[in-house]
Amino acid sequence: MSDPFFQPVSGFDLPRYAGVPTFMRLPHVGLDDARLAKVDVGLIGVPWDSGTTNRPGPRHGPRQLRDMSTMMRAENGATGIRPFEAMNCADLGDVPPNPADIQDSMSRITAFYHKVRAAGVRPLTAGGDHLTSLPVLRALAADSPLGMVHFDSHTDLFHSYFGGTMYTHGTPFRRAVEEGLLDPKRVVQIGIRGSTYDREDREFAKFVGIRVIPIEEFHARGVEEVMSEARDIVGTAPTYISYDIDFIDPAFAPGTGTPEIGGPTSFQAIKVVRELGGCHIVGADLVEVSPPFDASGGTAYLGATILFELLCVMAGGMVRSS
Ligand code: MN
Ligand code: MN
Numbered sequence: 106m107s108d109p110f111f112q113p114v115s116g117f118d119l120p121r122y123a124g125v126p127t128f129m130r131l132p133h134v135g136l137d138d139a140r141l142a143k144v145d146v147g148l149i150g151v152p153w154d155s156g157t158t159n160r161p162g163p164r165h166g167p168r169q170l171r172d173m174s175t176m177m178r179a180e181n182g183a184t185g186i187r188p189f190e191a192m193n194c195a196d197l198g199d200v201p202p203n204p205a206d207i208q209d210s211m212s213r214i215t216a217f218y219h220k221v222r223a224a225g226v227r228p229l230t231a232g233g234d235h236l237t238s239l240p241v242l243r244a245l246a247a248d249s250p251l252g253m254v255h256f257d258s259h260t261d262l263f264h265s266y267f268g269g270t271m272y273t274h275g276t277p278f279r280r281a282v283e284e285g286l287l288d289p290k291r292v293v294q295i296g297i298r299g300s301t302y303d304r305e306d307r308e309f310a311k312f313v314g315i316r317v318i319p320i321e322e323f324h325a326r327g328v329e330e331v332m333s334e335a336r337d338i339v340g341t342a343p344t345y346i347s348y349d350i351d352f353i354d355p356a357f358a359p360g361t362g363t364p365e366i367g368g369p370t371s372f373q374a375i376k377v378v379r380e381l382g383g384c385h386i387v388g389a390d391l392v393e394v395s396p397p398f399d400a401s402g403g404t405a406y407l408g409a410t411i412l413f414e415l416l417c418v419m420a421g422g423m424v425r426s427s
Contacts, residue, residue, distance in 0.1 A: 121175045146192050167233070216244075243284070246286035
């Protein structure tokens with residue numbers, strides 16, 4: 106049983122629409138709080154979308170995801186996992202970005218995650234656009250490259266935009282491979298689809314050995330088979346999970362900047378996370394939820410559910426004695 110301090114507020118005690126909305130109704134523990142050392146998984150908001158090249162809005166994601174995450178209860182109804190009993194979880198707050206300066210924002214994010222990592226906390230990030238993953242990986246992979254399971258409509262492996270701009274939400278994993286943060290042979294990208302500018306991103310993937318699983322193959326083979334291959338690719342070495350909400354079909358997740366049709370259902374969206382059991386997850390993120398395009402709030406609700414499923418799979422096998 107985890108420390109009682111780290112239990113979320115139950116809807117049996119306080120209605121779920123009441124109170125200050127932290128992630129999953131967990132306690133807020135700042136980076137300077139002595140209790141940080143007791144946290145196993147820290148939920149972190151990165152309200153930043155300066156890497157967005159078309160329709161902006163994910164800077165508003167963390168606040169909306171916090172609100173919708175109050176819908177999550179203590180137990181995963183399908184798997185029986187009770188993540189808040191298996192681990193000490195807390196909301197570590199938001200990384201304060203500089204919306205007018207990409208490099209400064211990335212420095213701030215990396216510095217924040219260095220502190221999180223030094224405290225022995227595994228981060229679960231709510232973005233933010235997908236460029237968020239790069240400064241996070243700079244901290245988590247500072248010593249050695251990580252494997253990655255990446256759910257997305259897009260590879261985010263492009264070289265540059267607008268004639269030489271290197272840092273956008275379409276380039277984070279190109280930079281991460283170049284910087285030695287990812288071991289490309291242990292990277293799998295699932296759900297890739299849509300119209301494209303050209304094949305430059307996929308040629309790069311092929312050149313460095315990244316496995317790309319297009320949506321046609323995903324639908325043809327099914328969740329279990331695809332995820333079995335994904336687990337084989339990352340193996341048991343340290344692995345990062347990056348989940349772009351636009352992986353999911355826009356019928357279920359329209360509230361995002363770059364939706365692509367023909368994607369997985371909301372059920373498949375949570376199934377793929379459950380299939381990550383056994384992976385050595387050192388951190389995860391859920392990015393690209395864009396409240397201005399999320400008229401019903403349903404995209405943020407699905408995003409919050411995915412964050413909960415990620416917490417459950419990170420808790421799998423963990424049993425705390427105190
Ligand atoms: Mn992406
Ligand atoms: Mn995408």
